[in-house]
Amino acid sequence: MSGIDAALAATPGERDCLRSVGPDDVEPASALTFARNVFVPLTTACRYTCTYCTYFDPPGEASLLSREEVRDVLETGADAGCTEALFTFGDTPDARYERIHEQLDEWGYDSIHDYLYAMCELALEVGLLPHSNPGDLTREQMADLAEVNASMGVMLETTADVEAHSGSRKKTPEQRLATIRAAGEVGIPFTTGILVGIGEDWDDRAESLLAIRALHEEHGHVQEVIVQPVAENERWSGPTPTVETLRRAVAMARYALPDEISVQVPPNLAPVGEVIDCGVDDLGGVSPITDDHINPDYAWPGLRELESIADDAGVPLNERLPTHARYVDERWLAPRIERAIDRENEAGERYRAVLSASD
Numbered sequence: 001m002s003g004i005d006a007a008l009a010a011t012p013g014e015r016d017c018l019r020s021v022g023p024d025d026v027e028p029a030s031a032l033t034f035a036r037n038v039f040v041p042l043t044t045a046c047r048y049t050c051t052y053c054t055y056f057d058p059p060g061e062a063s064l065l066s067r068e069e070v071r072d073v074l075e076t077g078a079d080a081g082c083t084e085a086l087f088t089f090g091d092t093p094d095a096r097y098e099r100i101h102e103q104l105d106e107w108g109y110d111s112i113h114d115y116l117y118a119m120c121e122l123a124l125e126v127g128l129l130p131h132s133n134p135g136d137l138t139r140e141q142m143a144d145l146a147e148v149n150a151s152m153g154v155m156l157e158t159t160a161d162v163e164a165h166s167g168s169r170k171k172t173p174e175q176r177l178a179t180i181r182a183a184g185e186v187g188i189p190f191t192t193g194i195l196v197g198i199g200e201d202w203d204d205r206a207e208s209l210l211a212i213r214a215l216h217e218e219h220g221h222v223q224e225v226i227v228q229p230v231a232e233n234e235r236w237s238g239p240t241p242t243v244e245t246l247r248r249a250v251a252m253a254r255y256a257l258p259d260e261i262s263v264q265v266p267p268n269l270a271p272v273g274e275v276i277d278c279g280v281d282d283l284g285g286v287s288p289i290t291d292d293h294i295n296p297d298y299a300w301p302g303l304r305e306l307e308s309i310a311d312d313a314g315v316p317l318n319e320r321l322p323t324h325a326r327y328v329d330e331r332w333l334a335p336r337i338e339r340a341i342d343r344e345n346e347a348g349e350r351y352r353a354v355l356s357a358s359d
Helices: 012-019 067-079 098-107 112-126 139-146 173-186 202-219 243-256 303-313 325-329 335-342 346-358
Strands: 032-041 084-088 129-133 151-153 190-196 222-229 262-264 282-286 317-320
Touching (some): 032 303, 098 112, 112 335, 139 173, 262 282
Parallel strands (some): 032 084, 032 282, 032 317, 084 129, 129 151, 151 190, 222 262
């Protein structure tokens, strides 16, 4: 166990109770949802060097998308009927990568977060709702970016101190939990999740899910929790979690979390059809036009494949916005996002059509 905030630490009884949960203890969902997105990897730089991640490139090799390149991707996504612009990059890359810092400075930006803000504005201009996954953020950074994002996210992964996070630039659960709490304090709908198979045990999985629940109970901001198995790739050759392990982890998530929080399993990284009866109700953001740049070896399924998953489970499949409908209804969103949804133009009509279909 890590030394997480005592206010978030589960009691041994809570952990033991959750550890005993299995697929038979939860009910299948009555519907599945997904978001249609376009993936925009602003940079392949990251200050961390997690041993399972293929996203980051070493200093000297990392790239930074220009405004023109970002616009091209966004316009292609809008033309394909997407509603979400998924922005990603590694944690504070300009603090480690001199070339990235110099490029941002040349373009007139003080930091990667300032550049992200501008690209989110560009997404809104093109007709897409931004959802940003920019890693660890301070409360001030979160508050700034909440002005131009429909929702945001960061994977907790685990509260455990695992070897997969080791190195001179170590990712810590305390940083991730602080970011999730900052999102709650700011009031931005938020996505987080656990990564299964990176060295954590069942106590750690229970601890992680209970910490997420505690933060949601404080602020009400967690819209979905991803249960994602680690995937074999060129940097990670460890074992892939078995279907039985994933089924149990998904059931634990569904049992631990309030009903209003969706449980998501990525359909390109997991055998969703074999775990869907464990409480999965969301398939996440799926792009019809761009790769999953974080997991490039694993292609997203097409819409017909998603429909087949839902048909096999005997439930309807509904498209959603990057922000789940209740946060739109309850007016959580920043004024610029609300205006984008309410606006009488093609994009606003598309957003409202998706909201109506997901009710």
